[in-house]
Amino acid sequence: MSFFEIVMLICFGAAWPLSIYKSYTSRSTEGKSVSFLVVILIGYVAGILHKVFNQYDPVVYLYVLNFIMVLTDLLIYVRNSRIATPSHHYRSEKSRPAVSAK
DSSP: OOOHHHHHHHHHHHHHHHHHHHHHOOOOOOOOOHHHHHHHHHHHHHHHHHHHHHOOTTHHHHHHHHHHHHHHHHHHHHHHHHSOOOOSSSSSSSOOOOOOOO
16 A cells, blocks of 8 residues: 555545535536546556455455546536537427328
8 A cells, every 4th residue: 555645545535525516506517527537436446446356455445435426427428418508308389390180
């Protein structure tokens, strides 16, 4: 178990709760990059797999916690992108085609 690895994960993890809160309350995708979030998730998966298969220690739980926070931010991004894009499932009465009575 490395002290520096723990500090790194705590520092990286400290930013995610605020990011999640801002994403949730803004209801916007502005300023977010889905590719960035995916790259971070892949990095945490690699760290988790390394800990599980090569050097298991309690630090793996920090990787998992960070992964969950980034995944939460990604899911909120998906929610926000759906909010920003209006659904066309329900058309108004004016947009329905006229029906001829013959």
